[in-house]
Amino acid sequence: MKRGCFVWIALALMAVPRSEGRVNRFDDFRLPIPDKISLVPVGSAGATTPSAPVQRFAGGSDGTTSGLQTPKAGVMTRAGAVEPALETIAAPSTPAPASATGEPPGAPATVSVERRLNEAPEQRRMGATFTYIVTVRWQGDLDVSAPASPELSGLEWINSQTRDRIEGGRVSRECVFTLRPVAEGPASIGVTRLYYTDRATKQQSSIEAPGMQIDVLPAPRDYRPLARNAGLALLGIVLAAGTALVVLRLVRRAPEPPAEAPRSPLDDLAAASDGLGVLLVQGEAREFFSRLARLIRELLEATGQPEAARQTTGQIRERLAAVEPARADAARILELLEACDAVRFAGHVPSREECESVLRDWKALIHEARTPQPQQTQPTQA
Amino acid sequence: MNPEIAAINERVKEESCFVETLTQEISKVIVGQRYMVDRLLIGLLADGHILLEGVPGLAKTLTVNTLARCLRAQFRRIQFTPDLLPADLIGTMIFNQKEGVFTPRKGPIFAHIVLADEVNRAPAKVQSALLEAMQERQVTIGDDTYPLEAPFLVMATQNPIEQEGTYPLPEAQVDRFMLKLKITYPDKREERQILDLMAGHQPPEAQPVVTPQDILRARATVESIYIDDKIKDYIVNLVFASRYPDQYNLNLKDFIEYGASPRASIYLAKAAKAHAFLRRRGHVIPDDVKAVGMDVLRHRVIITYEAEAEEMTAEDVVRKIFDQVEVP
Numbered sequence: 001m002k003r004g005c006f007v008w009i010a011l012a013l014m015a016v017p018r019s020e021g022r023v024n025r026f027d028d029f030r031l032p033i034p035d036k037i038s039l040v041p042v043g044s045a046g047a048t049t050p051s052a053p054v055q056r057f058a059g060g061s062d063g064t065t066s067g068l069q070t071p072k073a074g075v076m077t078r079a080g081a082v083e084p085a086l087e088t089i090a091a092p093s094t095p096a097p098a099s100a101t102g103e104p105p106g107a108p109a110t111v112s113v114e115r116r117l118n119e120a121p122e123q124r125r126m127g128a129t130f131t132y133i134v135t136v137r138w139q140g141d142l143d144v145s146a147p148a149s150p151e152l153s154g155l156e157w158i159n160s161q162t163r164d165r166i167e168g169g170r171v172s173r174e175c176v177f178t179l180r181p182v183a184e185g186p187a188s189i190g191v192t193r194l195y196y197t198d199r200a201t202k203q204q205s206s207i208e209a210p211g212m213q214i215d216v217l218p219a220p221r222d223y224r225p226l227a228r229n230a231g232l233a234l235l236g237i238v239l240a241a242g243t244a245l246v247v248l249r250l251v252r253r254a255p256e257p258p259a260e261a262p263r264s265p266l267d268d269l270a271a272a273s274d275g276l277g278v279l280l281v282q283g284e285a286r287e288f289f290s291r292l293a294r295l296i297r298e299l300l301e302a303t304g305q306p307e308a309a310r311q312t313t314g315q316i317r318e319r320l321a322a323v324e325p326a327r328a329d330a331a332r333i334l335e336l337l338e339a340c341d342a343v344r345f346a347g348h349v350p351s352r353e354e355c356e357s358v359l360r361d362w363k364a365l366i367h368e369a370r371t372p373q374p375q376q377t378q379p380t381q382a
Numbered sequence: 383m384n385p386e387i388a389a390i391n392e393r394v395k396e397e398s399c400f401v402e403t404l405t406q407e408i409s410k411v412i413v414g415q416r417y418m419v420d421r422l423l424i425g426l427l428a429d430g431h432i433l434l435e436g437v438p439g440l441a442k443t444l445t446v447n448t449l450a451r452c453l454r455a456q457f458r459r460i461q462f463t464p465d466l467l468p469a470d471l472i473g474t475m476i477f478n479q480k481e482g483v484f485t486p487r488k489g490p491i492f493a494h495i496v497l498a499d500e501v502n503r504a505p506a507k508v509q510s511a512l513l514e515a516m517q518e519r520q521v522t523i524g525d526d527t528y529p530l531e532a533p534f535l536v537m538a539t540q541n542p543i544e545q546e547g548t549y550p551l552p553e554a555q556v557d558r559f560m561l562k563l564k565i566t567y568p569d570k571r572e573e574r575q576i577l578d579l580m581a582g583h584q585p586p587e588a589q590p591v592v593t594p595q596d597i598l599r600a601r602a603t604v605e606s607i608y609i610d611d612k613i614k615d616y617i618v619n620l621v622f623a624s625r626y627p628d629q630y631n632l633n634l635k636d637f638i639e640y641g642a643s644p645r646a647s648i649y650l651a652k653a654a655k656a657h658a659f660l661r662r663r664g665h666v667i668p669d670d671v672k673a674v675g676m677d678v679l680r681h682r683v684i685i686t687y688e689a690e691a692e693e694m695t696a697e698d699v700v701r702k703i704f705d706q707v708e709v710p
Binding site: 290307309310311312313314315341344345346347348349 | 384386387391608610612613663664665666667668669672704705706707708709710
């Protein structure tokens with residue numbers, strides 16, 4: 001029973017869905033990897049100035065990733081495959097002066113941007129929030145503005161945070177947008193545009209991170225009510241089982257139906273008396289009286305003389321006289337016992353009529369013993 | 383009824399007539415003590431010796447003396463003392479100076495009824511001489527062996543107190559007594575009768591009413607008394623219950639050192655027949671066995687130290703045996 005309860009409880013716990021932020025699987029330990037990274041050297045075709053139109057870079061078909069100095073650009077997917085880059089990175093056309101980050105004067109200023117979704121695709125569900133991160137890195141004496149919120153479709157903006165840090169002489173600005181889907185199905189995040197100004201030349205340029213399409217999954221099924229219901233159901237089952245056990249025990253302890261009343265020793269004696277008649281028919285007179293002597297002692301045992309089986313006729317006589325002087329059948333019992341002793345010990349050979357008479361007396365004795373005696377009422381004084 | 387058994391019944395009724403006369407004559411002298419008188423008669427009729435145990439003053443010697451007087455039999459009383467010699471008991475050879483030959487001089491054991499008073503005060507060699515005569519019913523003096531005239535009955539007494547300076551009878555020798563009687567105090571009414579009877583100037587005396595020949599005839603009749611196989615089985619069961627109590631659902635194994643000997647079975651049957659004779663019956667019933675069972679078995683069941691530690695006596699053991707073994 002206990003083992004069954006444990007199994008049910010374990011199954012109920014397994015049915016409870018993982019709560020948000022709860023670590024249940026190894027996948028949750030995965031480090032956030034940007035979906036797509038685009039690297040374009042400043043001054044290449046991807047960089048734009050306010051006077052120049054923003055061009056979208058569609059190359060990178062050779063499948064290689066590149067660093068800042070890599071002339072070619074591409075997109076590295078999470079799986080390691082290279083996809084065509086969707087980002088446009090603009091770079092200043094003039095050499096930048098020495099920057100606050102220690103870059104030597106005259107070094108070319110570079111700006112790069114990347115964006116990513118922090119959560120895995122299966123976590124982009126209705127009701128859940130996810131973060132969209134746009135990271136801008138630049139080198140040189142540039143004044144980079146905070147990115148504006150992108151246009152959203154099927155999503156709603158919750159909040160945004162911006163934090164800067166210096167990584168190996170480059171400045172990194174990370175803008176974290178917390179978004180929440182408002183509808184299932186495809187949703188989109190629009191282009192994120194950033195403006196920056198070259199402090200030396202006062203020239204203003206912009207760079208934009210391309211938008212992206214996401215697929216919003218339906219809201220995760222909430223198993224908690226089900227689990228609660230399952231727990232209640234399990235509790236109900238346990239209570240029902242316990243109640244059933246108690247009822248079963250009570251039913252088992254209940255007295256047997258009174259269809260068959262227990263046999264009393266006197267009933268057994270009456271049944272055994274029938275066997276005596278068979279002995280007479282067979283002519284076994286000695287055995288008849290031997291068995292009758294035993295039955296008489298059993299009668300005495302059943303009616304108040306527990307030691308009768310180990311008492312002689314003389315002892316029984318003394319006891320009847322001393323303990324039960326008013327016993328109505330005492331004389332007849334002793335008469336039968338003496339008749340038995342005469343046959344068993346004195347070599348007396350009884351006649352058929354004598355045996356039948358003894359048997360009649362015995363049956364009458366048993367019949368009277370089985371018949372309940374009426375209560376004797378004390379005579380009332382007039 | 384079986385004709386043979388019917389004949390036995392008739393003969394018993396004829397031969398047992400003297401019993402009532404005898405007991406009435408004894409009762410002139412002995413007040414109460416019916417139990418002791420009955421057992422003495424049983425020993426007399428079953429040809430078995432009797433050991434009486436009781437404190438002084440319970441009329442043991444007087445009862446035996448009165449019985450012998452009533453029987454018109456030769457009676458000798460021997461007071462056993464530590465300096466008694468076997469020759470004092472059985473007799474010795476005396477040199478006849480006149481004729482120049484040794485002639486036997488028979489001792490007091492040559493009698494019909496011998497009362498060995500305080501038998502445990504004599505040394506073992508005297509006890510052995512007595513017990514040998516009891517068993518063999520003959521005495522050897524010098525080179526000649528002399529039979530003891532029937533009826534020959536030894537009634538020995540011993541005192542359960544004052545055990546200092548006594549020689550307790552070995553179990554093997556106690557076994558030769560058919561009955562061991564424990565004599566108890568008379569009740570208040572009997573005590574008053576004793577006072578009235580013996581306080582007078584002339585104590586009553588019993589008169590001979592039975593001859594030894596009557597006893598011998600009665601013995602023959604007693605031996606012919608019918609004892610059914612069921613009674614024999616009952617006797618054997620009683621004796622075996624004293625040896626193997628576990629087989630009879632008796633929790634007495636730790637209390638019994640030795641059970642009753644086969645001699646117990648023989649004496650039980652003989653004593654039961656004699657008891658039936660006294661009741662003027664020609665057949666034995668279980669009541670006869672139960673009546674004499676304690677006297678036959680109490681000195682034949684040897685109890686262990688554990689039983690003594692539990693303050694259990696041989697009589698307790700025998701009583702449990704009789705209470706547990708089913709009667710036929």
